[in-house]
Amino acid sequence: MGRSARSRGRKRTVVPERPVPRVQRIPDAAAPSSSALRPSAHGEVRSGSGLWYAAAAMGPRVRIAPSPTGDPHVGTAYVALFNLAFARKHGGEMVLRIEDTDRSRFSPGSERAIFEALTWLGLEWDEGPDRGGAFGPYRQSERLARYRAYADRLLEAGKAYRCFCTRERLDALRKEQMARKARLGYDGHCRNLDPAEVERLVAESRPHVVRLKVPRTGRTVFHDGLRGEIGIDNVEIDDQVLLKSDGYPTYHLANVVDDHEMAITHVIRGEEWITSTPKHVLLYEAFGWQLPEFYHLGLLRNPDRSKLSKRKNPVSIDYYRAMGYLPGTFLNYLGTLGFSMPDGRERFTLQEMIDAFDWSRVNVGGPVFDRSKLDAWNGDDLRAMSAEAFEELVFDEVLGPGRWRRILELVQPRIARLDEIVPYAAMFFGELVDYEKVAGAFRLKKRSLAESAAILSAYLEAIESDPEARTFEPEPLEAFSRRFCTEHGWKPRELFSLLRVAVAGRTAAPPLFDTMVVCGKDRCRARLKDAIRFVRAMAAAESESG
């Protein structure tokens, strides 16, 4: 089993065994009182504590909790990798939970894309919406009744309150706080409303939220397995919204309730969550639940060291797949961003990382996601393959039957000789294209270069949020694009010719939207970005010389 000596000698205690963190543990720093360990007996809400203990005795339970709001993010894979490495190392389990409580940002298809991307990488979870498990359902949208019941429980216990403040009032409040440079946050306006008044407002079904009643004094401290003790004064903590006016929970409530009900023992997530962890700790305390162990990983960064974002970097796992990175190589690269092998080896498999995994070998400085090493390794790995394996991979990943067929359909009418297929189809492959030879095509009769760059930029932006554009299928994409033109006062032919050059790197190409779709969303995005950069440079050069 390979358990270390220090983690042996398990007793039947309420606290599950845990690996000893590198940073010295401050005894009882955040340990709940013994009364808090007892399964709570608050009546109608099932606490699930029995399952909690049973599971904990079998090894850690961790979770990844992606939000289905867009393309599968490399950050999700990064966090999943560390969760999995830890869980597997200790014979535990990983849960995949879909955090779909934001209806406005929900993106259909995103959930499946997440499953596929993680599966491609070989990051396998034990329980999830797609494969069930004893702690389901694993989609938060399917657990709404629970969150409401728990919120009620807090309300009854006087640990939360209903807030009827309007959006307008909140906006005005924030504005005023900013003007005086005061601490931002909810002012507790509804915190002590007269119960009769609350009853009246509820009776007339006035929209409201439920907020946590955060203590105004004191300090909330928790232990981070990678960073030691972290504390924040309670005055810094807002009266966090738990239940939105649409009846959906916020992340804070849902994540605490689910982590408890799903018997999660170790919460391993990105550093961005550190400042909200005290809110979660307060919630655990309010419910009287056992705290999980927290581990906050460093955040993946852009080259400028800001948090990795799609504005500055491709962040979709699909992009890296489309560019032809090998999943094992990609995962290996992610692993080296923060983890190192005891023997200094840099090339390792997932299994080797699992076997060697230890928190003392995890670095929390946020690493820059810089592809140059990944490229070198990927080349090494391609070279190391047999010709047969390489061929198979090319036909699977680059010339897959569906994609190759679509390419041929587009190419067939446009060539005179079979042999022209490959040069003609070149635009569908490779990352960026060379605009030097077609630079003139960016010059429109009635538009300045700056205007052209601006419209491309707006288009790139719009394509991310528009539901039709997001499908990335020819018809909806065209419908969206035409609508975009009218909204921006552009003629379709003007915009479309810019798009054609930007995406294909040529002035002649198959129908624009077919071309875009076959190139793929990620490649289009990258080329569009590059084209914008190129056109801006042209504009700058021009204004300098003219």
Add this chain to the structure above:
RNA sequence: GGCCCCAUAGUCUAGCGGUUAGGACGUUGGGUUCUCAUCCCAAAAACCCGGGUUCGAUUCCCGGUGGGGUCACCA
């Protein structure tokens, strides 16, 4: 701005009081190869600053600086 986290070459990292500060990618130079890619050799390149603690700090503590995160009815 308040709070919180972080700090070894351009990038990812090793180091856990005494080292010529190690490796990888990248860069530069050279070699092999008809070219390219590969491969081989070599080089340049880092402990953010200031105080402590210590016989001795890259390493421990404090402060500063810098970077990042967070301050939503988003997660």
